[in-house]
Structure formats: C-alpha cells, structure tokens
Amino acid sequence: xxxxxxxxxxxxxxxxxxxxxxxxxxxxxxxxxxxxxxxxxxxxxxxxxxxxxxxxxxxxxxxxxxxxxxxxxxxxxxxxxxxxxxxxxxxxxxxxxxxxxxxxxxxxxxxxxxxxxxxxxxxxxxxxxxxxxxxxxxxxxxxxxxxxxxxxxxxxxxxxxxxxxxxxxxxxxxxxxxxxxxxxxxxxxxxxxxxxxxxxxxxxxxxxxxxxxxxxxxxxxxxxxxxxxxxxxxxxxxxxxxxxxxxxxxxxxxxxxxxxxxxxxxxxxxxxxxxxxxxxxxxxxxxxxxxxxxxxxxxxxxxxxxxxxxxxxxxxxxxxxxxxxxxxxxxxxxx
Amino acid sequence: xxxxxxxxxxxxxxxxxxxxxxxxxxxxxxxxxxxxxxxxxxxxxxxxxxxxxxxxxxxxxxxxxxxxxxxxxxxxxxxxxxxxxxxxxxxxxxxxxxxxxxxxxxxxxxxxxxxxxxxxxxxxxxxxxxxxxxxxxxxxxxxxxxxxxxxxxxxxxxxxxxxxxxxxxxxxxxxxxxxxxxxxxxxxxxxxxxxxxxxxxxxxxxxxxxxxxxxxxxxxxxxxxxxxxxxxxxxxxxxxxxxxxxxxxxxxxxxxxxxxxxxxxxxxxxxxxxxxxxxxxxxxxxxxxxxxxx
Numbered sequence: 001x002x003x004x005x006x007x008x009x010x011x012x013x014x015x016x017x018x019x020x021x022x023x024x025x026x027x028x029x030x031x032x033x034x035x036x037x038x039x040x041x042x043x044x045x046x047x048x049x050x051x052x053x054x055x056x057x058x059x060x061x062x063x064x065x066x067x068x069x070x071x072x073x074x075x076x077x078x079x080x081x082x083x084x085x086x087x088x089x090x091x092x093x094x095x096x097x098x099x100x101x102x103x104x105x106x107x108x109x110x111x112x113x114x115x116x117x118x119x120x121x122x123x124x125x126x127x128x129x130x131x132x133x134x135x136x137x138x139x140x141x142x143x144x145x146x147x148x149x150x151x152x153x154x155x156x157x158x159x160x161x162x163x164x165x166x167x168x169x170x171x172x173x174x175x176x177x178x179x180x181x182x183x184x185x186x187x188x189x190x191x192x193x194x195x196x197x198x199x200x201x202x203x204x205x206x207x208x209x210x211x212x213x214x215x216x217x218x219x220x221x222x223x224x225x226x227x228x229x230x231x232x233x234x235x236x237x238x239x240x241x242x243x244x245x246x247x248x249x250x251x252x253x254x255x256x257x258x259x260x261x262x263x264x265x266x267x268x269x270x271x272x273x274x275x276x277x278x279x280x281x282x283x284x285x286x287x288x289x290x291x292x293x294x295x296x297x298x299x300x301x302x303x304x305x306x307x308x309x310x311x312x313x314x315x316x317x318x319x320x321x322x323x324x325x326x327x328x329x330x331x332x333x334x335x
Numbered sequence: 336x337x338x339x340x341x342x343x344x345x346x347x348x349x350x351x352x353x354x355x356x357x358x359x360x361x362x363x364x365x366x367x368x369x370x371x372x373x374x375x376x377x378x379x380x381x382x383x384x385x386x387x388x389x390x391x392x393x394x395x396x397x398x399x400x401x402x403x404x405x406x407x408x409x410x411x412x413x414x415x416x417x418x419x420x421x422x423x424x425x426x427x428x429x430x431x432x433x434x435x436x437x438x439x440x441x442x443x444x445x446x447x448x449x450x451x452x453x454x455x456x457x458x459x460x461x462x463x464x465x466x467x468x469x470x471x472x473x474x475x476x477x478x479x480x481x482x483x484x485x486x487x488x489x490x491x492x493x494x495x496x497x498x499x500x501x502x503x504x505x506x507x508x509x510x511x512x513x514x515x516x517x518x519x520x521x522x523x524x525x526x527x528x529x530x531x532x533x534x535x536x537x538x539x540x541x542x543x544x545x546x547x548x549x550x551x552x553x554x555x556x557x558x559x560x561x562x563x564x565x566x567x568x569x570x571x572x573x574x575x576x577x578x579x580x581x582x583x584x585x586x587x588x589x590x591x592x593x594x595x596x597x598x599x600x601x602x603x604x605x606x607x608x609x610x611x612x613x614x615x616x617x618x619x620x621x622x623x624x625x626x627x628x629x
Contacts, residue, residue, distance in 0.1 A: 156609065158604045165350050285472075317460050321460070
C-alpha cells in the first residue's frame with residue numbers, strides 16, 4: 001500500500017563517520033576523553049542536551065522513590081489507615097482514597113508497577129520487532145513479503161480490540177490452569193497477560209524501521225565481504241547487521257517506553273490490566289475519575305496520580321528526544 | 336486492498352473466536368433447548384469455516400449481520416446510528432489537532448534554539464503526557480463543574496462539543512506539533528532551501544513556499560492512521576461524556592464476545608484506514624515533486 005513512498009530513512013548512527021578524527025594525544029592517552037567510539041560520541045552529545053539530562057535525573061529520582069518509597073512509608077498500600085477522603089495533610093501527604101488508604105503509598109506502588117510494565121513491554125517489543133524486521137529485511141523475497149504483510153494486517157486492526165481479546169484469552173487460559181490446580185498466582189498471571197498483550201502490538205513500528213535499515217545495510221560492501229568469506233546468515237545478522245542498528249533501535253526504544261507506560265495505564269483505566277487492590281497509575285486515575293461529582297471534588301485523587309504519570313511520561317519523552325539528537329549524525333550540524 | 340480486507344476479516348473472525356466464552360454468557364441461565372435455538376439462529380452450531388463463509392456471503396451484500404448482544408439490532412443499524420456522531424467528534428478533534436499542532440510545530444521549528452522554541456516544544460511534549468483519560472476528568476472538573484462554562488456531558492448543541500473535542504484532540508495536537516517541527520527542521524537543512532535563500536527570497540517566502548510544503552509531509556503521513564483512529568470513535572471520551580458514538584461499541588463488543596459486531600467494526604476501521612492511506616499517498620505526490628506514480 002505504502003510501497004510507492006519510501007519511508008524517510010532514519011539516520012543510522014553507528015555507520016562509520018569519517019569526520020571523527022582519532023585523537024590520541026597525551027591527554028587522551030591518560031584516559032580523559034577518548035572521542036573515538038560512536039557510543040562515546042553519542043553520550044557526550046546527550047549530555048549537552050540540558051533538558052534530557054535534567055529529565056534523566058528526574059526520572060532516576062522517580063524510580064528511586066517508586067522502588068524505595070513503599071518500604072519507607074509507614075503505611076501499607078492496601079491497608080485502611082485513615083478516614084475516607086481525607087485531604088492532604090501532614091499525616092497523609094497526598095490524602096486518602098475512598099477506603100481511607102494512604103494515597104502517597106499507593107501512588108508510589110502504582111508508579112513502580114507502571115514503570116516496570118513499561119520496561120518489560122518495551123523489551124518484548126524490542127526482541128520481537130528487531131528480529132522480525134531484521135529477518136524480513138535480510139532474507140528478502142517471499143519471506144520478506146510474508147513477514148511484512150503480516151505487519152500490515154496487524155497494523156490495519158484496531159489495537160484495542162487485539163489487546164482486549166488477547167488479554168481475555170490469556171486470562172481464560174490461566175483461569176483454567178488455576179482451576180486445574182496449577183500453582184498460578186492470579187495477580188502475576190494477569191500482569192503477564194497484560195504484558196504479552198501490550199508487547200504483541202508494540203513491535204510493529206520497530207519491525208518496519210529495522211527492516212528499512214537492514215535493507216539499506218545489506219547492500220553495503222562489508223556485508224558482501226563477510227558473505228564471500230562464508231559467514232552464515234545468522235552470523236551476518238547478529239555480528240554485522242544488528243550492531244549497526246544500535247542507534248536507531250535505542251532511539252526508537254526510548255520512544256516506545258512512554259508509549260507502553262501510557263498504554264498500560266489506559267488498559268488498567270479500562271479495567272483490563274491490574275486488578276484491585278493492586279494499583280498502577282492507570283487504576284488510581286480511574287478510581288479518582290469515578291469520584292468526580294458536582295457536589296464535592298476530591299481533586300487529590302486524580303491530580304496526584306495523573307501528575308505522577310505525566311511527570312514520568314515527560315521525563316521519558318525528554319530522554320527519548322535527547323537520545324534521538326545524540327544518535328542523529330545530522331544533529332551536530334543543527335546545533 | 337480487497338485481499339487485505341479479506342485477510343483482516345478472517346483475522347478478526349478467528350481472533351475473537353480464540354477468546355474464551357461466548358456472546359450469551361452474561362445472560363441468565365437459559366434452558367438448554369433455548370440455548371440451542373439461540374446458537375442455531377446465529378449459526379453458532381455450525382463449523383467455524385461455514386460460519387465464516389456465511390458471514391462473507393452477507394458481507395458481499397453489504398450486510399454485517401445481526402448483533403449478538405443487542406437483540407433486534409443489526410450491526411448495520413448500530414453503525415448507522417453511531418457513526419455520524421463519531422465522525423463529527425473525530426473530524427472536529429482532527430481539525431483541532433492539526434489547527435493547534437501545525438502552527439505550533441512550524442513556529443518552534445523556525446525559532447529553533449530560542450526561548451520561544453523551548454517553551455513551545457515543552458508545551459507540545461506536555462500535551463503528549465496528558466492521556467485522554469486524564470485530560471477528560473480534569474477538563475470536566477475545571478470547566479464543567481467548577482467554572483460551569485461548558486456542559487459536562489451529552490451531545491446536543493455545539494456548546495456540548497467543546498470539552499469532548501478538546502479532550503480527544505490535545506494529545507494528538509502534541510504529536511502533530513512534534514512531527515511538524517521534526518519535518519520542518521529536516522527540510523530546512525536541505526540544499527534547495529539554501530538555494531532559495533541565496534537567490535534572495537525573503538525568509539517568509541522560504542519558510543512558507545519552500546519549507547512548509549515538504550516539512551508538512553510527516554504530518555500528512557501520520558494523518559491517515561490518526562484520522563482513522565479518531566473517526567471510529569474513542570471509548571474514553573464517549574464513555575466519559577455519554578456520547579452515543581461507536582467507540583464504546585468497539586470495546587464493549589470485544590469484552591462481550593459480540594462476534595459479528597467486533598468483525599464489523601474492525602472491517603470498518605480497516606477499510607477507513609486503507610482508503611485514508613491511499614489518499615495520503617496521493618497527497619504525497621501532490622506535495623513532494625520528487626514522488627511520482629506510474
């Protein structure tokens with residue numbers, strides 16, 4: 001369908017750029033700053049990106065709080081420790097929810113879960129997407145068309161239907177296992193279903209991008225050379241092609257993480273993801289949204305979870321932006 | 336295009352059957368003979384391949400079959416009733432996303448690196464961090480409940496469209512602004528821009544006549560899937576504002592195993608997406624002189 005318009009090729013960062021002189025002076029020999037590896041170069045450029053650096057620190061802080069917070073907090077996230085709907089106070093910094101649970105503790109637990117799902121979901125999309133695209137691009141011919149038509153078909157389906165069906169199907173299977181006496185932890189199992197559902201739809205763009213890059217790379221002399229030397233397709237793929245894709249893949253991955261975090265929140269908001277009393281940012285926002293009525297607004301129930309989600313997404317997006325600039329060879333000329 | 340639609344219809348058909356349970360699970364217990372009757376009425380007692388062929392037979396005649404959850408309604412009925420509402424809402428949100436996103440992206444691109452760019456870009460990224468299900472309740476809380484400027488729900492007057500359209504459009508306005516900025520920056524690096532400047536064109540002419548035309552291309556190619564998404568309704572917005580569109584049906588029918596409904600709506604979405612992508616391809620040829628179709 002789109003084949004007539006070639007997608008704008010993403011800049012491949014690791015392609016040998018001759019413009020970086022190998023500086024081996026006294027200072028550099030002392031290990032101060034060898035500017036010769038592409039990764040190093042990208043890192044220096046990333047650090048020049050002030051917003052991204054700030055975002056990375058903020059994100060680190062958020063992760064730290066999310067990880068350590070539930071231990072430090074004097075409250076159990078699922079225990080009823082106060083009156084219902086207490087506004088923020090010194091005892092409960094972010095107030096309490098409908099059952100009198102401490103909102104701060106719940107937000108921290110929820111953020112932990114949302115970020116974890118984001119990371120794992122993105123990892124799934126990474127593995128499937130990169131392999132799928134790389135195999136399609138390198139094999140070419142019929143394999144390529146079969147693999148990429150599959151991607152086209154999946155693209156043309158509403159993701160929501162796909163995920164809902166997948167999640168419910170998996171939950172059905174797991175429920176059956178549990179009824180049969182298999183040692184299945186329902187909460188974990190549902191989380192697993194959610195992850196697989198998200199992973200199943202988030203790899204499509206990655207596959208397309210990687211395929212495009214591989215198509216361009218495999219025509220290069222060094223690939224031909226290793227084929228002449230008798231390297232197997234698998235070796236060429238893993239030793240020669242994939243390392244050259246690092247830049248593109250990292251950049252796209254950094255943009256996938258916020259998308260996955262958002263999607264998990266959305267599914268949990270719909271009630272398809274994490275089941276109460278466990279919390280993710282999405283379920284917390286959903287709980288807050290149900291408490292909106294004209295008589296009384298419990299604003300803290302929606303503002304704090306939504307603010308945390310927005311802050312996490314903002315950090316992830318800014319870091320992704322910084323990474324893209326860092327790995328984009330044209331970025332240096334743009335500054 | 337037709338073969339692709341055929342594959343999609345089969346994929347959706349097979350996918351929804353993979354999910355456990357059936358469309359009549361949530362009803363109160365019925366005697367077995369009634370259940371048998373129900374299954375026979377909807378051909379559920381036949382082997383899967385026959386069901387699919389029967390469905391295809393109806394599809395050829397433009398009949399998407401009866402809904403299995405909403406008795407006495409056909410899928411055609413429900414789509415006919417809900418689609419105009421979803422189309423209006425989607426088109427308005429699309430107009431808002433482009434109307435706010437393109438100028439913002441264009442402006443931040445031509446002011447790259449300045450204070451205004453940083454502020455505008457931050458604004459665009461922040462729009463990306465406010466998902467619909469957050470924006471909706473917040474907007475309702477502020478403009479509906481506190482300030483009472485706009486009605487909090489329903490779909491009656493133009494006044495009622497403001498909050499839903501904003502809710503739906505904000506996120507996509509951010510996306511469009513980012514794409515526009517990216518596209519403009521890539522275009523402004525190109526050689527023909529230098530040429531245009533060298534021959535003494537004013538900056539305005541360079542940006543508008545030469546830059547914009549190519550810089551808008553990423554937005555154009557994103558418009559296809561975006562519009563298909565928006566026009567087929569949004570579950571969150573329709574649910575929150577009690578708008579009778581088809582987005583709610585897409586989610587509920589998948590949850591309820593309303594087999595015919597799911598396949599019908601998936602086909603609607605897919606057909607819309609394919610047509611829009613075709614239009615996008617044609618627009619590409621119009622905008623980019625380097626693209627030529629045989």
